[in-house]
Amino acid sequence: MKPKKVHSGPVKDFFIDTITKDVSLVDCILDLLDNCLDGAMRMNGIKLTENRTGDKSYNGFHARISFDVNLFSIEDNCGGIPLNYAIDYAFHFGRRADAPKDFEGLIGLYGIGMKRAIFKMGRTIAIATSTDNIAYRVPIDVSEWQKNDDWDFDIEPSEKFTPYGTKIIIKDLRPQVKEEFSLETFESELVRITARDYSFFLQKGFELTVNSNQVTPYNFSLREGKQFKPIYIKYADSIETDVNIDIKAGMADIPPDDDSAEGTQNLREVDYYGWFVSCNDRIVLAGDKTYLTVWGDDSFPIWHPQYNGFMGIINFQCTDPSKLPWTTTKRNLDESSELYRRAVTKMKDATRPYLSYTNARKANLDEAKEMEETASPKALNLLEPSEKMLVPTFTKKDISFTGIHYQKPTETVKKVKESLGDQYMTNKDVGIQTFDYYVENELEEK
């Protein structure tokens, strides 16, 4: 029996407005990028594996993103969208309950990403895709579609083309989208975010360009040396036993000399300190310093600039993406997930030794700095498993230490620095050297 037709115009308007509201433009583009990566995985049967060096399973696959004020396009060679996939998910609304089980381990989860992305961006959309056995186009005129009662999109057969892949072109951009695309900062932001959030795919050989600029992966690393070794543990969740988890944490950078708020506010690298959460290699939460991960959760310390230099990263992997702790936007963590709560306990344990170290080093600063300098950055995928984080311990000294903190006019401090012979020295060193000078010249016993 044919379904009864209802007048769907206003419902569609509401639908378009609603699904596009809770997602940013960057997120939309990343949704489309996720589809490319899923395609590559589908095409080559790439398996979820640990991130080891030399894993180049995405070699040869690419996605090219271009945009200007008139047009957005994304083009890939990731095998195209199989027809049944298109009918069941991509161009149908919501996933059909009777749809077959998707290829295992994909990032794309909710079948809504592509539609949401294109509705968010513009009103005229052309999609062309070719697999090794079928090719078709999906032209979408959003205004026409809104008038129509039918929710599905028309699929038009076309000639096959190579390389097998998908090309999406979006025109009649929405005014806000045009404006964002006209900002040069938007391009920088997109490159910065993709370099970070897709780092592991890019490292495995996936090639991404944004307006012809090749995106180079952000190089996550932790420092390792004689006295320093990051923790690296792997385990399967105790209840969802098919979810594999690995945790890496340690010193990414040497702790700051000046850990006051003003001393660190200009440090942009701060974005890369804190906890990262990733699901199937896709980073969903970056450089977190809030209750979303460990900080200030129950009795755990809240983030303090003293912890700058710490980095932890937890990756959840599962062939069934619906078990992973992320929300529909995939840029957000579902922090209420029980699976995630269980992992947080382990993240806290992984963090504590570092926090204690940042306190202990204060009383043994010179010694600590010397040891820190000898620890050199090591890429995450080169780390060896280690049950515990290794940090230096210090022998208790007979003398106890106390801290001094005071404010002085910036101009005067600048002059003192010049007088001490190094205008770029830290404020802390000014304090130490002037104090030592007093001790040297005024006290009999030192």
Next chain:
Amino acid sequence: MTKPSFAKINYLLRPNKNVERKLIVEALTALNDSFRISQYDYIGMGSMWFVDFILVHKILNIQNMISIEKEVYAKRADFNKPYDCITVLAGDTTEVLRNMSELQRQAIIWLDHDTGLNGPALEDARIICERAGSKNIFILTVKADHTELRRETIGHKRFSRLNSLKQIAGDLVPVGTTDRNIQKDEFPKLVAKMLFSHMKSSLKKSGRREQFYPLFNMFYSDGSPMVTVGGMIVNEEDKILLQRSNLPGIFDYVTGETQFRINVPHLTVKEKIELDSMLPRENAPTSNDIEEIGFFLSDDELKSYHKLYRYYPVFGEFSL
């Protein structure tokens, strides 16, 4: 080629800076019909000399003027202010701008910083783009000295030029920028580009519909390389009004986002008189022409002088 010391001696008198002020004020005069510039406020950094304030008062007849001066020098600035209609506000620019109700009125705001992008310029610009209404004219001067970048030390870390620029300017650094864009000739262009980009994104990020309409992008060096960018914050209506004024059609130094270089030479009075006697003429005299007369100037300097000689200042000593 580094300039010989006699070209630097005139540093305090700064002929290129002087020319720049006159150019900008001249262009603003042409907006008087459409925007009633004489009713505007002027917000600037007059230092002890108030050179721009005097010019703006005399030429544009602006009556309400505010000079922002560091707390320690504010009293002296107040003593030196040439007109009663100038108010000196004491404090750092960022702090003062944050608390300034005048931003709601129409104003020419010229923040003439002598620091680079690591100074208060970016934050100041953000404050203005968040608050200043349509019709406001915003001009921003910063130092564009690429050699200062390498020295950037944050905490214990030293950064390469590009890295250190990214530390300061983040996403403003265009994708594809390399250390090659951060050298003497290219850096001033890059700085201007980033400043325009900053104004546009600051307006957008604060959820405003108005746009930043670029008018000025000037580069000069009287010792330190300086970049001045400027334009008007406009809504749709004012944008049309501004376009109709056709400033770029009238003044060849109103170049929008393209950089206009002011590179007038330091001249002796005798040299100036000699050069002026050859002007105006269609093409700039060449360095060969000048060598025949008996002194030397580069073609670049001659071209700039040829274009800008009407604005060239003559400084002299007088006894008081």
